[in-house]
Amino acid sequence: MSEAGLDAQVRAADPDRWLSSRFVSDPQARADLIALYAFEAELMAIPTRVTQPLLAEMRYAWWREQLDGVWAGSARKGHPVLEAMTDLVGRHGLDRAPFYALIKAHIGRVHGDPHDLEAFYVGPMQAAVHLLAGAGHAGTVVEAGRLWGLQQVGRATEATPLRPLANQALRALPAAGFPAVAHACLSARPRSDAARRIRLLWSILTGRV
Numbered sequence: 001m002s003e004a005g006l007d008a009q010v011r012a013a014d015p016d017r018w019l020s021s022r023f024v025s026d027p028q029a030r031a032d033l034i035a036l037y038a039f040e041a042e043l044m045a046i047p048t049r050v051t052q053p054l055l056a057e058m059r060y061a062w063w064r065e066q067l068d069g070v071w072a073g074s075a076r077k078g079h080p081v082l083e084a085m086t087d088l089v090g091r092h093g094l095d096r097a098p099f100y101a102l103i104k105a106h107i108g109r110v111h112g113d114p115h116d117l118e119a120f121y122v123g124p125m126q127a128a129v130h131l132l133a134g135a136g137h138a139g140t141v142v143e144a145g146r147l148w149g150l151q152q153v154g155r156a157t158e159a160t161p162l163r164p165l166a167n168q169a170l171r172a173l174p175a176a177g178f179p180a181v182a183h184a185c186l187s188a189r190p191r192s193d194a195a196r197r198i199r200l201l202w203s204i205l206t207g208r209v
Helices: 003-013 015-021 027-049 053-072 080-092 097-110 117-133 138-152 162-170 175-180 193-206
Strands: none
Touching (some): 003 027, 003 080, 015 193, 053 097, 097 117, 117 138, 138 162
16 A cells, blocks of 8 residues: 555545645655554554454454564564554654553453543544654643544533633644644534535634634
C-alpha cells in the first residue's frame, strides 16, 4: 500500500480526521499524520473482521508485538502501516506508552469494558500534535481530546461544558498543531461533507473547537 493507499484507508475509516489533515500544508507532516491515523484505523477494524473476543485479542497482541519492532527501528517488511510508523517514530521520538495503552483499551472494548477516553482519544490526539508541533504541547489538548471522545461515544451533554475549557487551553497550541485537534469541533450528528469542511475551516481560522 502506497502513501496514497494509506490516505485512502484513513479517508474511508476516519473521514473527520482525514478532513482535518487536509489543513496540514507540509506534505511530510501530513503523511506522518495519515500514517498515525492509518495505524489507528487498523486497530479499529479488528472487531469488524473477527467475531470472537479471543480472536480479536490475539490480533491486538500481534500489533502490540509489532510495536516493539517499530520502536526498535526494525519495521515488519512489506507492511506499509508499520513501515510508515517506524519511520515517523524514529524521526519524532514519540513515546510508546500511549500506543500500548490504546491497544489495551481496544482489548478491553472487545470484552465489553467502557470506552477509555484517555486511551482512545486524548493519547492519540497528543501524539498527533507532537507530530505537527513538536514536543511540549500534550497538556494543551487534554480537554479537546476528551471533548472529541465524549461526542464520539454519544455523551454530548457531558461534552458541552468541556468546550470552553478546551478552547482556553488551546490558546497555547501553535497554529501548526491545530489540524490535529480541529475535528473536535465536529459533532457526531450526520452533516454533509461540505458543511463539515466549512466547520473545520472556521475552527482552523479561529483556533477554537
